[in-house]
Amino acid sequence: MRRPLAVASWLAVTAVLVTLACDPEDGPLLLFAEDFETICDGAPCGWTRTSGGPEQATWEETLHPGEHGLRLTGEVTVRGPAAPDSARRLRGTVVEVQLAHRCELGSTLSVSVVFEDASTGSLRDATLRVLSEPAWTAPAQTLTLPDPPLIGGRVVAVILTKGGAGVCEVGDLTVNTTELCLDGCC
Amino acid sequence: MRSLGAALVALGLLAAAPLRAQPEVDGGPATEAPTAETVSGRGSEPSAAGTDATGLDPTSQPPALQTEHPRPTGPPIVPPGGVPEVGGPSPGEREREPDPTPSRPPLPPTHYAVELQVRASFPEESSFHRALSDLRYRGVRVVPTGYVGVQIPLVEWFWVGGRLGMRGMTWAHFDLEDASAIMADALVTAQVRVALGRVLEIGALVGGGAGVVDVQVGGVDAAQVVGRFVAEGFVAFRLGDNASVGPRFGWGYAQWEGMNAYDHGLDLGGPFFGLALEGRE
Structure with a gap:
């Protein structure tokens, strides 16, 4: 009777330690992250405007x-940088995109993520x-x-396309893998 | 069987014999009244312990049976060497003795009390907290709080005073500098308290005042003066004449409303639970 209790206790302690040791939302799952706080020449580093006027994409204080974050007005497109070489690579075809933002009524916002397949060097992208x-x-x-599924795909670009007449503000963008981790941290 | 019955009867008689022979010593039934020798022996021949075989004090009131033998009107019969002192005090002396269970002295009055309090508040999720979470800041909605205060009783059950306190919470970020919100506040308080015996006190307190909230994100501060309110119940266990300790519980208002262009609010109050230590003078 005592042995199952002891085993259960150890399992519970292990589960608590694993939970405390791992942050499944940050770190191990991240393929790409942009917080728009690192500035180069007055704009977030690596971000360029590919369509629209300069006043339509600005870097401003948010909350x-x-x-x-980025303030996108009217119809405008901006392109973000590649993930660093040290970033986690994608295995498979499914990712999770999380964009912290707000948009006025009548505005639309799309995100495209471009991956480079490490084995072939080909580019693959998808938009939501x-x-x-x-x-x-x-x-x-x-x-x-x-x-086909990627084996070691790296994010090489992120593209935000703003449509409509209103304003959208973007404060944070992450691309995460949904791959199950085997190291106990997912 | 007959011989067994006779043996049992004989045993019963033997067992009963000492009981019948034993004299009555406790002023028992009148039908077993003691002899005159027994009565006079009580008064004139105290034992070495100062009491007779009954255990009664020789100078105490005689038992009712002695009414059949009037007390001598002459001087009391005193054995050679006088009445041993171990026999106890005289009735007059006994009246002057202090009560063997004296009432404890009343607790000294409190002129003022200094309180130290630590507690944790559990605010509801505010819109600013939620927005920070969207930006990958991770925070636990528990606000540790510390207070120091002075309370002065106007009457035994009604005290007024003031408090100074600090509280805060933090949000960790995977890439960026952690964010934090810290509030310093000052409160004027009024409380009623009732003592339930010498150890336990219960009471309730209300307070109002103002605080300064400083929210730091990305190493940049933004501050605001906000209103404060608190409603609190407490139990205090006295640790002596000058100290008490006990739990505090209640609800506090500590919010910064309209803190940005999106009308976000930040709550650092809510229900709380803590522990207070009071020193009294």
């Missing part, structure tokens, strides 16, 4: 003087329309790349 609302929100949405 606190120490917190910033973000679920927007006037208040700040960060829905996690699934994005599926076309087959």
